[in-house]
Amino acid sequence: MKKKQFKAESKKLLDMMINSIYTHKEIFLRELISNASDAIDKLYYKQLAENITGLSRSDYAIWIAADKDARTITITDNGIGMTQEELENNLGTIARSGSLDFKQNNESKEDIDIIGQFGVGFYSAFMVSERVTVKTKAYGSDDAFCWESEGADGYTVTPCEKADYGTEITLYIKENTEEEDYDQYLDEYRIKSLIKKYSDYITYPIKMNEKIRKELPKAEDAGEDVEAEVVYEDQEVTVNSMIPLWKKNKKDITKEEYTRYYQDKFVDFNEPARVIHNTAEGVVSYTAMMFIPKKAPFDYYTKEYEKGLALYSNGVLIMEKCPDLLPDYFSFVKGLVDSSDLSLNISREMLQHDRQLKLIAKNIERNIKNELTKMLEDDREGYKEFFKAFGSQLLYGVYSDYGMHKDVLQDLLLFYSSSEKDMVTLKEYVSRMKEGQDKIFYASGETVEKMDMLPQVDMVRDKGYEILYMTENLGEFALMMMAQYDGKTFVNVCADDLDLTSEEEKEALKERNEKSKDMLQKMKDAIGDGVSAVRFTGRLKNHPVCLTTEGALSIEMEKTLNSMPMPSDEKVKAEVVLEINANHPIAAKLEEVAESGDEQKLADYAKLLYAQAQLIAGLSVENPTELSNLICGLM
Numbered sequence: 001m002k003k004k005q006f007k008a009e010s011k012k013l014l015d016m017m018i019n020s021i022y023t024h025k026e027i028f029l030r031e032l033i034s035n036a037s038d039a040i041d042k043l044y045y046k047q048l049a050e051n052i053t054g055l056s057r058s059d060y061a062i063w064i065a066a067d068k069d070a071r072t073i074t075i076t077d078n079g080i081g082m083t084q085e086e087l088e089n090n091l092g093t094i095a096r097s098g099s100l101d102f103k104q105n106n107e108s109k110e111d112i113d114i115i116g117q118f119g120v121g122f123y124s125a126f127m128v129s130e131r132v133t134v135k136t137k138a139y140g141s142d143d144a145f146c147w148e149s150e151g152a153d154g155y156t157v158t159p160c161e162k163a164d165y166g167t168e169i170t171l172y173i174k175e176n177t178e179e180e181d182y183d184q185y186l187d188e189y190r191i192k193s194l195i196k197k198y199s200d201y202i203t204y205p206i207k208m209n210e211k212i213r214k215e216l217p218k219a220e221d222a223g224e225d226v227e228a229e230v231v232y233e234d235q236e237v238t239v240n241s242m243i244p245l246w247k248k249n250k251k252d253i254t255k256e257e258y259t260r261y262y263q264d265k266f267v268d269f270n271e272p273a274r275v276i277h278n279t280a281e282g283v284v285s286y287t288a289m290m291f292i293p294k295k296a297p298f299d300y301y302t303k304e305y306e307k308g309l310a311l312y313s314n315g316v317l318i319m320e321k322c323p324d325l326l327p328d329y330f331s332f333v334k335g336l337v338d339s340s341d342l343s344l345n346i347s348r349e350m351l352q353h354d355r356q357l358k359l360i361a362k363n364i365e366r367n368i369k370n371e372l373t374k375m376l377e378d379d380r381e382g383y384k385e386f387f388k389a390f391g392s393q394l395l396y397g398v399y400s401d402y403g404m405h406k407d408v409l410q411d412l413l414l415f416y417s418s419s420e421k422d423m424v425t426l427k428e429y430v431s432r433m434k435e436g437q438d439k440i441f442y443a444s445g446e447t448v449e450k451m452d453m454l455p456q457v458d459m460v461r462d463k464g465y466e467i468l469y470m471t472e473n474l475g476e477f478a479l480m481m482m483a484q485y486d487g488k489t490f491v492n493v494c495a496d497d498l499d500l501t502s503e504e505e506k507e508a509l510k511e512r513n514e515k516s517k518d519m520l521q522k523m524k525d526a527i528g529d530g531v532s533a534v535r536f537t538g539r540l541k542n543h544p545v546c547l548t549t550e551g552a553l554s555i556e557m558e559k560t561l562n563s564m565p566m567p568s569d570e571k572v573k574a575e576v577v578l579e580i581n582a583n584h585p586i587a588a589k590l591e592e593v594a595e596s597g598d599e600q601k602l603a604d605y606a607k608l609l610y611a612q613a614q615l616i617a618g619l620s621v622e623n624p625t626e627l628s629n630l631i632c633g634l635m
């Protein structure tokens, strides 16, 4: 029988595990029990969903047996089992390849405790075993298969006999070594204490046989000095209490227990940023245990990511990921809801319309918002880290559905502030507004540094106003959708309706623009379609030129929208105006050239200034060769 090789990553992980001088080898049992419990969940849920009358809940169980002479531990479940294909796919490859990436990226930090923190599933069996066999029969199938492996050098899969569906895993425990006592894992009491320690909350009974001492009744004619005969009978006992973590009293749960649950269930090496655990009673009763992750999962911003909370009815799983429990803008939240008000036999379709579920979802949204608000107040650094990971999602939430959710979300947003040089909330901005200020100023650009250098920013900042920098593409879209906060409108410092000049200044500017009308029109013609107008401005302090936009679309928004895939004739165009600093020497110079009647020179200057303004705004110039020639011509 030819051995099959493990997939490359799995092999590495196996090597790592087998050779690790890892001290918490004992977690292997937790991992195998957790797999067995998942397999029963799957079958139980399948039977519910398909309305099959299968076993009743109490008939599902996990059995553990140890045999000291044979040096084996056997873990048996009556869960869903595996087909031959599933056996190959599930045990020939490592499901949690994430753990391997992590290990490789942290090679320097030798002692990183990934296994203890997080578990590596089935493979942990090899930490204590020299050989492992898995006999399994998929629910609904007539064929059973046996997977067998001695570790890194491969595995075999052969047909075998197995009466019932489910899975039976046998570990052939290693011989003791000088450093390592493996015999302990064959000891009944030790096994029981491991089950208590790690798997107490598993919702199916974990059963073991206990030898019960029995004295047989003495024969009637036996004398005083004849001892009663003693026999030991096997009796099945349930070792775990079966109370799920979330049903325990909150004050009896340690931080480590929450963390372990989170890391194990949601495949994350990090601790959760926050744990939300509450019980509601009233119109609907439910317990929710939710986690806010520290970092976004690698697939979070892809369409593969599925949001949702697990849904339990009185401790029994009815759905692994119920999307209706979480709004999209809180899709990063992990966890579960357990409610006895929900019927076990409820179908997915019915769930969507279920009134109870809608109420629970509403409450949960509030719970999450409150927790985030608390975090913002009592752990600003943590919140900033959270916002780095999930801020885009919140901004998108403000923007989507025509701004319907802005009230929920607006106080959870953070923006970079020009004056604080840090992330601030809108509330904080408004509380610092200058007397008479009725607008919230913002700029948008690729980086804080680039925006800091924008001429328009320079001028507004110079007048003593705080500016919010939108480094997220979505930031500006979100503000547009909100239109205002606390009665103050949002104004892009690069927009033409930025009204900070005095009446006299305005009047003077108007005259100047009127006077140079012809010149400005000629300049516009020289530049072409790139701008809709050229004019003098009083809004610039030191810089000669800038680009501003008229209408709803800003330059940053144009960039974002046009970077999305769409046909080229549907590209959008911001209405761009080239503004020239009326107080800059260049203004006088232009007027002088216009006066002299040198049209070519005026056209060249117009193109040069336009190119400068484009570069300052973070745009690329359309014709770099022409620009280069123009500059050389001048030199």
Ligand code: ADP
Binding pocket: 031, 035, 036, 039, 077, 079, 080, 081, 082, 090, 091, 094, 095, 096, 120, 121, 122, 123, 166, 167
């Ligand atoms: P994980 O449990 O994180 O997916 P494992 O390596 O522990 O990773 O298990 C890999 C897969 O093997 C599981 O996802 C499951 O599909 C399957 N599996 C493991 N144990 C069992 C079992 N007792 N019954 C049915 N399937 C199992």
